[in-house]
Structures are given as structure tokens and as C-alpha cells.
Amino acid sequence: MIRLHHAPQARSMRVIWMLEELGLEYELVSYNFFDKSLRSAEYKALNPAGRVPALEIGNGQVICESGAAVEYLAELGEGALSRAPGTPDRAEYLDLLHYAETTGQHCANLTQAHIVLYQDWMKSPTQMGLEAKRLAVTLRRLEAQLEDGRDWMLAGGFSAVDCALAYGVFVGEKFTSLDDMPNLSAWWDRFKARPGFAKALPKEGEALIYRKDFYPPPEVGKPEETS
Numbered sequence: 001m002i003r004l005h006h007a008p009q010a011r012s013m014r015v016i017w018m019l020e021e022l023g024l025e026y027e028l029v030s031y032n033f034f035d036k037s038l039r040s041a042e043y044k045a046l047n048p049a050g051r052v053p054a055l056e057i058g059n060g061q062v063i064c065e066s067g068a069a070v071e072y073l074a075e076l077g078e079g080a081l082s083r084a085p086g087t088p089d090r091a092e093y094l095d096l097l098h099y100a101e102t103t104g105q106h107c108a109n110l111t112q113a114h115i116v117l118y119q120d121w122m123k124s125p126t127q128m129g130l131e132a133k134r135l136a137v138t139l140r141r142l143e144a145q146l147e148d149g150r151d152w153m154l155a156g157g158f159s160a161v162d163c164a165l166a167y168g169v170f171v172g173e174k175f176t177s178l179d180d181m182p183n184l185s186a187w188w189d190r191f192k193a194r195p196g197f198a199k200a201l202p203k204e205g206e207a208l209i210y211r212k213d214f215y216p217p218p219e220v221g222k223p224e225e226t227s
């Protein structure tokens, strides 16, 4: 039995979406992102970096990178969510699958800046503003990807790429507006309408990383404007 170690609103959502899309049976073990349970010796035996996801796939094997887990799952069975070597979408498939972490890193940096660094003196407004802008730039590449009217990120149809990128949009819209990205907003609506989408959302009573819908970047003036 596949077992997924997960924290609500974290990158492990990508893996839940894949498992749901594939209709695979799995056990979900949910952790509180803040209570240090990801730092326990027991958990670190699974994922030495103390992060989620950790995907137990049997025979003692564990995948600790969400992108690798998504790719591994995509290749199971008929491989319907993957794009095999030699197929027309292959290069774009790999590129976007890994691009998910380019969006993800800004989400992680912004989460740290707005939430993990909880005291004002810990925060850098300059860095927060810059990260929000850099996140928006990465999302605009996805807006352009959909410019030709396709429904999903690859012209050939829904794939693991959509599941991988969805985390960056789920968290990304908490830090930057999608209002000027109509293609991406419509893609996001389509993604949220898929039957497996809600399975990755936090359950009643689970600790949330994000308690607000939106975390605006702080106002930062240039030195000459503030003096």
C-alpha cells in the first residue's frame, strides 16, 4: 500500500492530486507543519530533511521530492498522465514538471517571510516585495503557456504537469493576484473543478499554514521617497 506523509497546504498536495487522478489506493498521514513533528527521529528516518512529502512506495523505498513522486506516479499503469520519451510533448513535459519548483521556491520564500518569521523585526519588506514580483513573473510564464486557448498546460491534454504546477498557483495566489492572468485563472478554475482537487484540501481541525486568503507585500518606499 502506498503511504503519503503530508502536511496540509504543503507541496505534498501535488502527490495527493496525482494519487486521486490515478485512482490509486493510499494511506494519508498528516502532520502539523509547525509542531516539530517533521523533526522527529521517526519522521527523519523517512525524510532526513524533515520535509513533506515522503511517499512510501513499498519495499522500504521512499521518495522525498514532490517532483520525483509526481513523475514516478505518472509512469505507473498506462502512463496516461506522463509523456513518454520520444513523444511530441516530452521536452515540454519535463521542462514544466521541473518548472513547478521555480514557482514553488518563491511560494516557500514568501511563506517563510510572511508566516514563519512571525515577528516584524525578523522580516525584510524589500525581500517580501521582491519575492512577490518574482513569483508573479514565474506565473506569467504559465499564463503565456495557455495563450493558444488550450485547456491544460500541455497541448495533448491533462497531465502530471498540471498537478505539479497547481501547488504554485494554490499558494501563489495568496501572495500575488491572478487578476491580470485570465488564462491561468481559467485553468485554475478548471483544475479546482476536478473531482480529486478537494481531497488535498485541509480537513476540519487540521493546522493551517495559511490563515488568510491573501498576504499583501508590505509597502516599501525607496530611501528618497521615505525621507
Ligand SMILES: N[C@@H](CCC(=O)N[C@@H](CS)C(=O)NCC(=O)O)C(=O)O
Pocket: 009, 010, 011, 012, 038, 050, 051, 052, 053, 064, 065, 066, 067, 101, 108
Ligand atoms: N523540493 C522539495 C521541497 C520540500 C519542502 O520544502 N517541503 C516543505 C513544505 S511545502 C516542508 O516540508 N517544509 C518544512 C520545513 O522546511 O521545515 C519538494 O518539492 O518536495
